[in-house]
Amino acid sequence: MRRFFAAALPFWSGETKLRAWVLTILVLSFVAAQIGTAVAVNTWSRIFFDALERRDSAAAWHIATWLPLLVAVSALTLSALVISRMLLQMRWREYLTRRLAGWWIADQRYYRLQFVAKEQAAPEYRIAEDVRLAIEPLVEFAIGLISAAVTAATFAAILWHVAGSARFTLAGTEIVIPSYMALAAIGYATVASLAAYVAGRPLVARIAAKNEAEAQFRAEMTRLRENAESIALIRGDSDERDSVGENYGRVVAAWLRVIRQQGVIAIVLNTNGALFPIVPLLLIAPKYLSGDVSLGAVMQVVAAFSAVQAALIWFVDNFVRLAEWFASVTRVDELQEALEGLDIATVMEDETRITLKESEDGAIHLERLSIAHSNGRAVITDASIVIGLGEKVLIVGESGTGKSTLIRALAGLWPWGSGSIAVPRGKSIAFVPQKPYLPMGDLRTILLYPEADKPVPDEIVVAALRRCGLGYLARRLDDEDKWDRTLSGGERQRVAFARLVIRRPDIIIMDEATSALDEDSQNHLLGLFDAELAQATLISVGHRPGLEDYHDRKITLEKRLAGAHLTSRRLGKSLWRLFRNRNAANDATV
Structure with missing residues (x-):
């Protein structure tokens, strides 16, 4: 006792x-x-x-x-x-x-x-x-x-x-x-x-x-x-x-x-x-x-x-x-x-902990990063990579290579491993999981979460809803409902993107954030990263077709006996993608 x-x-x-x-x-x-x-x-x-x-x-x-x-x-x-x-x-x-x-x-x-x-x-x-x-x-x-x-x-x-x-x-x-x-x-x-x-x-x-x-x-x-x-x-x-x-x-x-x-x-x-x-x-x-x-x-x-x-x-x-x-x-x-x-x-200050620190150049640095399970089994070994300010990075790999675990480590939720992760000082970071959390309360509270007390004009909130394909909910901002049950999986993911449009974070980290959307809806929402969220640094995990078109670089996790290994490859931006996103933004505004 x-x-x-x-x-x-x-x-x-x-x-x-x-x-x-x-x-x-x-x-x-x-x-x-x-x-x-x-x-x-x-x-x-x-x-x-x-x-x-x-x-x-x-x-x-x-x-x-x-x-x-x-x-x-x-x-x-x-x-x-x-x-x-x-x-x-x-x-x-x-x-x-x-x-x-x-x-x-x-x-x-x-x-x-x-x-x-x-x-x-x-x-x-x-x-x-x-x-x-x-x-x-x-x-x-x-x-x-x-x-x-x-x-x-x-x-x-x-x-x-x-x-x-x-x-x-x-x-x-x-x-x-x-x-x-x-x-x-x-x-x-x-x-x-x-x-x-x-x-x-x-x-x-x-x-x-x-x-x-x-x-x-x-x-x-x-x-x-x-x-x-x-x-x-x-x-x-x-x-x-x-x-x-x-x-x-x-x-x-x-x-x-x-x-x-x-x-x-x-x-x-x-x-x-x-x-x-x-x-x-x-x-x-x-x-x-x-x-x-x-x-x-x-x-x-x-x-x-x-x-x-x-x-x-x-x-x-x-x-x-x-x-x-x-x-x-x-x-x-x-x-x-x-x-x-x-x-x-x-x-504990030993070699089995990942060190979190701040970077001075606005980039995200992974230095000799190794990630392990809590029991010590290696997931990712000796990864070093730099993600520049405003860069859009896609992380892919077969199941079990540690994609989601890497996201947890970036969020500071996963301390098991070694090496260091440095994120820019003073930059706001938003994490978008596969199943976004919807707290209790009215729809406005849900859209502004986790900064529900922050004063945001209704015009901005409504515009974000319309931009993310949820314009039909604009009249229900003050309605209290069991939103986590009322909204479908795809609508909940749209709500997560509406939050991004409202908050405009500097760094966005997503984990299968469009898995419940059809391809057209996915393309529409990912177009935000060429428009309203163009200045944000994006790190996303996903495997669906078409994701590469919205990223500058792809990092592949390759499974090995001693833990997954990272390889990086540059991606090119297609003109048709920019044209389509511009039209989508104009349609949403109209």
């Missing part, structure tokens, strides 16, 4: 410390008020039953008039404790969620984590759900422990004062056991707690395994939903049903192991529940029968014994929840460990 508390406890020492301490003091104050109310009710019980024993109706009715006030105070303090506790839970969870989510999202860790920690299934679930399951019970446990400790001490003092000592004769010798009720409560609670610990210890690992199986099952269902169309088109229903059934089978098996262990714990808890109200009556009965204590004292002692015993067996009552909490803390800790490992790997 070291990493977990190292990340969670700064809630009381960082920027949120004022809020944290105010909420903590409120919670502790209401805990104290609640215990004080419980002591008052315990005292009221003794006075009331003593009046009943004396058959003193006046005294009984007088003390009964205090009951509504005690009930009202108890209800108010409990309600205030619940509200302040929930506020503390919510704010603490907010702090830790922001910290972990920010850590995970920053510097593309959410992307690189899948390569270095493949066992970290559904990190988003660990942040969204396991953080909640780690924080909320922890606050309740802390309140419970503090309340239990204070309650045990307070009511043990009552037992000591009211029940007195036990005296009996054994073999002619008088034996005195001072504060025997308090000692009996402690002994009983100790035995019950040890029994619960022995019975429930295996539950921690079994709940952790159950949570992991649940996470894997959710990830499988999410994958099914995200790939629903592809699966439906190839009629993969039967295989997916079998896969889902197999995954859920693991969930069921994990749950059965948890249920079996909880059955063992239930025997201990239920046995304790049956003995709980009987033990104090049996212990105090001899003193009542001998006339040493009154009926009111008996009721007060029984209530106090129950309070002490309940406080001391807090561990027993909460063992299952403690096991579930520890399992969630473990999953949060595993995510932090993976993120720490990723950061350590990123800053």
